[in-house]
Amino acid sequence: QDIVLKAICSLINTQGGTLIIGVHERDNIKEVIGIDREGFKSAEAYERHLSQLVINEFNETIASKYVETKIIQLDGKSCCKVTCDMKSDEMPLFFRDKVFVRTGPMVCELSTMQVAEMVAARKPFLN
Numbered sequence: 001q002d003i004v005l006k007a008i009c010s011l012i013n014t015q016g017g018t019l020i021i022g023v024h025e026r027d028n029i030k031e032v033i034g035i036d037r038e039g040f041k042s043a044e045a046y047e048r049h050l051s052q053l054v055i056n057e058f059n060e061t062i063a064s065k066y067v068e069t070k071i072i073q074l075d076g077k078s079c080c081k082v083t084c085d086m087k088s089d090e091m092p093l094f095f096r097d098k099v100f101v102r103t104g105p106m107v108c109e110l111s112t113m114q115v116a117e118m119v120a121a122r123k124p125f126l127n
Contacts (some may be wrong), residue, residue, distance in 0.1 A: 002096075004050070004082075005057050009095040011084035012066050013118075014102040020072075021050070022079030025105075034077030043071040043078040045047055050080060058093060090123035 003023060010019040022035040040046040047069050056062040068083045092115060093098045099110045099118070110118065 001053060005053060006095055006100050007102075008054065008067060008082060008084055009058075009093050010102040010107040011102040012062070012087045013092045013099060014086065016066075016084050016086040017102065019073070019082040019084070020079055021082065022077060023074065032075040032077050032079065034074075035077060035080055045072050046078075047080055050082070057095065061074070062087075062093065088122065090119055092118055 004019070007019050008062060011019065012068075022033055023034050024031045035043060035046050036047055040049060042054050050069055066085045066087055068088050070081045070083075072081045087093055092110075097114045100107050101110060101118075102108075
């Protein structure tokens, strides 16, 4: 769950993007494994659970404004497509008191200085 929430945080802090839960990637090879192995009664129950995790970790405004979830079928298996929009105001989104961004296919934690630079770049300066 933390990996998914960290990825959502990183997408919102960067340029937005899409996360497909249920696809395993290693060495640039993708394998559809689905979300059924998570043990939920249905794919919709998984989607509700994920939405509640996002609400609990970030808040309802972030969940409703920047995150959209949808159950999709890939290779006959249920997966969860999470579309994230970029949060472009001055404050980045924090996950467990840390700021994460997306750099290519990686999720990277920013240093304190990098967070300050991010806020300064986003905040309009007053004369």
